[in-house]
Amino acid sequence: MKQGPKGLAVGLAFLFQFIFIATAFAAPVSSRDLLESGSKYQGQLIEYEGEVVGDLMQRGEYAWVPISDGLNTIGVWAPSSCAKKIKYIGSYRYRGDRVRVSGIFHDICRDHGGDLDIHAKRLDIIERGRRIFYPLELSRFVGVGILGLFALLLYLLNHFRMRGPS
Amino acid sequence: MRFRRFKLDLQVIIYYTARIIMGLAVLMVIPLITALLFQEWKIALDFLTGILLSLITAFAFNLFTSPNAYKLKLSWVHGLVAVTLAWFIGVILAAVPYYLSGFFGSFLDAAFDAMSGFTTTGLVLIQDLDHVPYGINMWRHLLTFLGGQGMVVLALTFLFRGTSGAFKLYAGEAKDEQLLPNARNTARVIWFISIIYLLVGTLVLWLTGMIIGLSPLRSFFHGLWVFMAAWSTGGFAPQSQNIMYYHSALYEFIIFFFITAGSFNFALHYTVFQGKLREFWRNIEIISFFITVNLLFIIVAFSLKQSGIYPHFELFRKGFFHLLSGHTGTGFMTIYASQFLRWSDLAFLGLLIAMLFGGSACSTAGGFKALRIGIILHTVIREVKRMINPERAVITERFHHLRDVLLEERHIRAALLIVILYIATFTITTLANAAAGYPLMMSMFEAASVTGNVGLSIGVTAPAMPDLLKALYILVMWVGRLEFMAVFAGIAFVVETLRRK
Amino acid sequence: MVEDRTAKRTRRIFSNFNIFVGILTELGGVALLVGLGLLISWLVTRL
Numbered sequence: 001m002k003q004g005p006k007g008l009a010v011g012l013a014f015l016f017q018f019i020f021i022a023t024a025f026a027a028p029v030s031s032r033d034l035l036e037s038g039s040k041y042q043g044q045l046i047e048y049e050g051e052v053v054g055d056l057m058q059r060g061e062y063a064w065v066p067i068s069d070g071l072n073t074i075g076v077w078a079p080s081s082c083a084k085k086i087k088y089i090g091s092y093r094y095r096g097d098r099v100r101v102s103g104i105f106h107d108i109c110r111d112h113g114g115d116l117d118i119h120a121k122r123l124d125i126i127e128r129g130r131r132i133f134y135p136l137e138l139s140r141f142v143g144v145g146i147l148g149l150f151a152l153l154l155y156l157l158n159h160f161r162m163r164g165p166s
Numbered sequence: 167m168r169f170r171r172f173k174l175d176l177q178v179i180i181y182y183t184a185r186i187i188m189g190l191a192v193l194m195v196i197p198l199i200t201a202l203l204f205q206e207w208k209i210a211l212d213f214l215t216g217i218l219l220s221l222i223t224a225f226a227f228n229l230f231t232s233p234n235a236y237k238l239k240l241s242w243v244h245g246l247v248a249v250t251l252a253w254f255i256g257v258i259l260a261a262v263p264y265y266l267s268g269f270f271g272s273f274l275d276a277a278f279d280a281m282s283g284f285t286t287t288g289l290v291l292i293q294d295l296d297h298v299p300y301g302i303n304m305w306r307h308l309l310t311f312l313g314g315q316g317m318v319v320l321a322l323t324f325l326f327r328g329t330s331g332a333f334k335l336y337a338g339e340a341k342d343e344q345l346l347p348n349a350r351n352t353a354r355v356i357w358f359i360s361i362i363y364l365l366v367g368t369l370v371l372w373l374t375g376m377i378i379g380l381s382p383l384r385s386f387f388h389g390l391w392v393f394m395a396a397w398s399t400g401g402f403a404p405q406s407q408n409i410m411y412y413h414s415a416l417y418e419f420i421i422f423f424f425i426t427a428g429s430f431n432f433a434l435h436y437t438v439f440q441g442k443l444r445e446f447w448r449n450i451e452i453i454s455f456f457i458t459v460n461l462l463f464i465i466v467a468f469s470l471k472q473s474g475i476y477p478h479f480e481l482f483r484k485g486f487f488h489l490l491s492g493h494t495g496t497g498f499m500t501i502y503a504s505q506f507l508r509w510s511d512l513a514f515l516g517l518l519i520a521m522l523f524g525g526s527a528c529s530t531a532g533g534f535k536a537l538r539i540g541i542i543l544h545t546v547i548r549e550v551k552r553m554i555n556p557e558r559a560v561i562t563e564r565f566h567h568l569r570d571v572l573l574e575e576r577h578i579r580a581a582l583l584i585v586i587l588y589i590a591t592f593t594i595t596t597l598a599n600a601a602a603g604y605p606l607m608m609s610m611f612e613a614a615s616v617t618g619n620v621g622l623s624i625g626v627t628a629p630a631m632p633d634l635l636k637a638l639y640i641l642v643m644w645v646g647r648l649e650f651m652a653v654f655a656g657i658a659f660v661v662e663t664l665r666r667k
Numbered sequence: 668m669v670e671d672r673t674a675k676r677t678r679r680i681f682s683n684f685n686i687f688v689g690i691l692t693e694l695g696g697v698a699l700l701v702g703l704g705l706l707i708s709w710l711v712t713r714l
Contacts, residue, residue: 075410117413158229
């Protein structure tokens, strides 16, 4: 009686896991899954999707492409020819290209000193990046102006106070 | 009469606090210029706001002091309280541009990162770090670089003219080595050493950055920032992947040098830079540090090897890197936080102990400090000697720190007191973590990291953690960095004030 | 003026040569530490 619901839960969990693994290769895997249950994906072909951020680091015929899916950033080891497709790299002023990578996942990569990485076989651009504009609000200027005046006032007040009595 | 005395006390404290805050305002000009160079107009406005608020605070404080406040004598308590107050207000003001930039969930998060920077801890609550502008990144790393040397050390260098009590301020920041008779010159020597290393370190990392494929401009900023975080044993990095971002054994190898050199005592740097090279190999702190690093690494290496997660060279790349990063109190990481959970328990414990041990006294590192561990070890030796020798025999024990020192009761008392306070803080933080619902191992790991101002994280520190826990971490980082006494003096002063009313 | 005098004083305490040798000594010390670390990991993986 007591075991009933618990058993059902375990059964369901198993079922879900199978569904999950079966679909994992079709849909992109989230970085959270890759980090938390890395050993499950070790050496498997996976799809991973996200925005290119930071820097592309050329190393011979390959390049490191850091790709962030919004939760975490994972380094992708991609052939230079693939990396050349990337135009926009995410930073403060740019939204980077959104790419989909299919490649072999390494939980502890033997080729790269134990880093967690993905060795890309394919890299496709899904969406081009763009420049980000940050509008400057007038109220901020006004605020800074008021603060500046206030600071000046206090400075003068101090100045005359120091002069005054002595 | 008593009240008048108290008013004078307050005046001295406020006078010095205002000076230190003025230094902070001057410092904010650097990220402001960076933001302007990279045309980050909105961020520049944020820093301008921060500068103006700091100036207003400093000027407002000045209104409460008499024009002759600088003539008043600064006592030890005043120094401690002024430092505590300056840190408290400094953190709030430093968090203003952070918060305005929009990369933080709340002002508490921004204050957390500011405190983490100042205390050279390196835990972060910043969100979307990979899109953070140059201005904010410059401020983060500058805070941590400055925090390593000490906020007071900076203020002493530029803002104080021949104050006799300056040493009392300086010592409030847990730096008790007086290199030169004058505290102001001592502060300058500390800066001189740090700047020399800054030039060397940035150059080396800049070149290495270009070798590993960064563009020259990006490589320069990566190098500068990583060096600042390494030297101050801070642990911030410009990208969310921390040091793993670079995927380079060479880069990690160079970082080893600067985090370790950063964890050395400034008095040791000073002595060695004067050409007294033998001191380096005889110093109690170096010997203690070498012994603990190697012993703990043997434990960690064996355990990691047994669990089989890092079969070959990875053992060095991951095991030694994190051990040294933890032991020096840096907190650089080359694995993701959640991957620590796969370390075996023994390796985990080895790392935890390393984090609590920390670097040298009077350095940028946190933790028990190698000097105290060395003293405690010598005490044990002395007591054992006393036991096996006849009762009437006079047993003395010496240790070498800059010169031969006879081990006295006062050394032992001071060392034990601080170590016990660290352990108590660690226990309380572990309890709080466990109360918030985290598993024991995670609770202990994060607690050790916060207490020792390390910055390695196993995933507890996240924007989603309870606010109360964030506030506790801020407090623990603060007391850990100031080595308790300054904060205790501050609290005692407030209590005393309330009692008098 | 004051700045200049102190700058000179700092330089007099540390001669350029001594700074160079000092940094080398410290880095040499760290190299030894890292070397020991490498040795330990090599031994452990061999065992």
